[in-house]
Amino acid sequence: MHTRLRPTLAVWKFASCDGCQLSLLDCEDELLALAGAVDIAYFAEASSTLRPGPYDLSLVEGSITTAHDAERIRAVRAASRHLVTIGACATAGGIQALRNFADVTDYVAAVYATPAYISTLATSTPIAAHVKVDFALHGCPIDKAQLLEVISALLAGRKPEIPHESVCTACKRRGTSCVMVAHGTPCLGPVTEAGCGAICPAYGRGCYGCFGPSEAANTAALAATWTVLGADRRSIHRAFRSFNAAAEPFREESDAHGDQDHPG
Template sequence: MNAPSPATRPPSHLRPTLAIWKFASCDGCQLSLLDCEDELLAVAGALDIVYFAEASSTLGPGPYDLSLVEGSITTAHDAERIRAVRAASKCLITIGACATAGGIQALRNFADVNDYIAAVYATPAYISTLATSTPIAAHVKVDFALHGCPINKTQLLEVISARLAGRKPDVPDESVCVACKRRGTPCVMVAHGTPCLGPVTRAGCGAICPAYQRGCYGCYGPTEAANTASLAAAWIALGADRPSLHRVFRSFNAAAELFRKESDAYDDQDHPG
């Protein structure tokens, strides 16, 4: 994505407007946009960034042509706010594991949130929160979901470019195993007997962990056709126990349906022995 020259750059009132929103999250996916550095100039040249609290105190009103939403919904106030964002946005794209799958905070979904509140806060009565952490799509229509913890900045630029060109983003739903093959990384499960979530995890990170002979942690969530039961059986063959399988599927994308179902299968509270 190349920055337009001053001579070809359209005036701000003719450029599509971009807004970036934060809900319950760590800000890492918003920072991925700032990490684009030189490419960010191209984004700023093609779009009018009118709302980006992470980067500017200037917060322009809608409507917005494109909204990027980071974070999950964890309070009644945020549930109301995301509906307002959706109403003000022609196109809404979720970015990151929190927005697409509830994030690490979705671990509350498997327990009593009041127990967490009582353990963490000195005055629990002051805390107003929902019992669950849910993805944006559970509350409003989402036009495209970009996965990852954090997202891949190249994929983000592709999504923005696709929106400007009026085409579908070219973000393939392939596994980390494909990325390992591309970079010539031997399979850690085959070569070293190291448990790895790569076969069921969406690519996007560049297969960093297997490149250092570590198993994939599932940061980008499950692929659409992930066979988690088959992978769990392979882990067991390598010596993994039930608690390990239960834990590994409950991390960044714990509330993603395929990971959630597989973790439930190894929840000893429901399946003793």
């Protein structure tokens, strides 16, 4: 980076809900300072000024679901020094990856009266399936403190300090008693990446895995525990097949509890 020239930031959207890029605007206390520290060159949700690259840092939200987007992500990569995926869609394919387990023509017909008008790929795939990703932020949505850490770290030329641990560790740190042990509530916390702050158990519900699988997640052991707690095959199948359905350990575990009659 050149002295005095502020690093440039770009924000890109693919198939997504806009919630992860909204996390940037949700940094109400930091937004104006951030806009002073970096040059926000391309952020269509926030500004009509859209400047051409190259960009020092691109934040990419959303998954690849159309042929056009598969081309577009290559152009984004080519224009970006660092590329960071933000959220479950960009990092793992998102909830729209449920189509990967179904017949997409059936999906199109279920929603649209004139399927011929719709152009879509059969799968929803993460950004890393198409281009090199320098860092991936998990979560549906991402945590805004993690986002600020990644932006600061990459622009300062250091490694982002994002811990890799399970939600269980975060629960213990927060002082939340285990919902599985104390209340028999099925929870995906033991196999889910931390980062959200272990919100769900603190609110008395089981983690639903929106940050995706943690490293070395033992999903089979957890599924066995769920069975002991009374969860049936179908609910185990559904639990692993949601916002990170296409992330490998979750995909495998949901397949292991698949039900031919109830493919959903």
